[in-house]
Amino acid sequence: MEITRIFDVLADQLQNNPLEDALASKEDGEWVKYSTQQVYDIANKLSLGLLAKDVKPGDKVGLVSFNRPEWAMADFAISQIGAINVPMYPNSTSGDYTFIIKDAGIKLIFTGDREVALKVKEAVKDSGESVHVYCFDKIDEAPHWKELFKDGDTKSLDTYREKIKYEDLASIIYTSGTTGNPKGVMLSHKNILSNSDAVGDAFPSVKPGSRALSFLPLCHIFERTALYTYMQLRASIYYAESMETIADNLKEVKPHFFATVPRLLEKVYEKILMKGYDLKGIKKQLFFWALNLGLQYDLNKDQGALYRFKLKIANKLIFSKWREALGDNIQFI
Secondary structure, X not given: OOOOOOOHHHHHHHHHOOOOOOEEEEEOOEEEEEOHHHHHHHHHHHHHHHHHOOOOOOOEEEEEOOOOHHHHHHHHHHHOOOOEEEEEOOOOOHHHHHHHXXXXXXXXXXXXXXXXXXXXXXXXXXXXXXOEEEEOOOOOOOOEHHHHOOOOOHHHHHHHHHHOOOOOEEEXXXXXXXXXXXXXXXXXXXXXXXXXXXXXXXXXXXXXXXXEEEOOOOOOHHXXXXXXXXXXXXXXXXXXXXXXXXXXXXHHHOOOEEOOOHHHHHHHHHHHHHHHHHOOHHHHHHHHHHHHHHHOOOOOOOOHHHHHHHHHHHHHHHHHHHHHHOOOOOOEO
């Protein structure tokens, strides 16, 4: 099918290559997986619930949560009724939330956990606006997001989907506000999906059922683009528990790829180097011999049989252990 709206990404995966683990995250220490069908069904129930709550096309819906499957489900539910997703950083200040609520004219907000929900509720109070707040976690201070779910004829959603165009506004993403008040950047389905398509074309061949680990914030357009790219590539998305657990989650999920930023890779590299400096004798010599060999590597140049032979030895003795730390399946980053 032609993908011209954000929610088409989910429908396309369901139609052409449904997965048993389209989205996954850890709950109470265990990986909980959601199939493509489950994600689709939940998004539809939430869409019907939003409409019943009088959320109309063009209305703004806030989304304040760390990465988790519910973030993506809510995103699809919001977009397919023509409402506008306004994602916010879960570690922003209450003051920033207050400004964004008023500036965007937000009608309803989804939050991830209790700490964020309390901060958002405080911001809503300070804004003086009437905004419903729902939480993905079960807490006493706000209604659970599933209270919005509504069973009904999902065919009625087609009426809303059909009116949404490629160039229509899909999301407003606010800047961090480091130079004054946050500024809302208006992005259409086209803005986002054209990037996602271009990224997908640049990837090496990805087999359906490959796994991606997601840990950069979904409220930022970089990881958001990755979300739609992974889904179009029929890759399963596993959400890391936190930035602190990435090393453990890499070993558990054994992903084939992930999106990251240079600083995180620098930290991984520094950790590897520190282990090298702690080695003694022949082990230390082998470590830095392999490291220097790796620095000479050139994707676009065949450096001859001797270099390939040395690289084979370095791979077996040194680099294989580095790959193990990344889950031993990484094809690209």
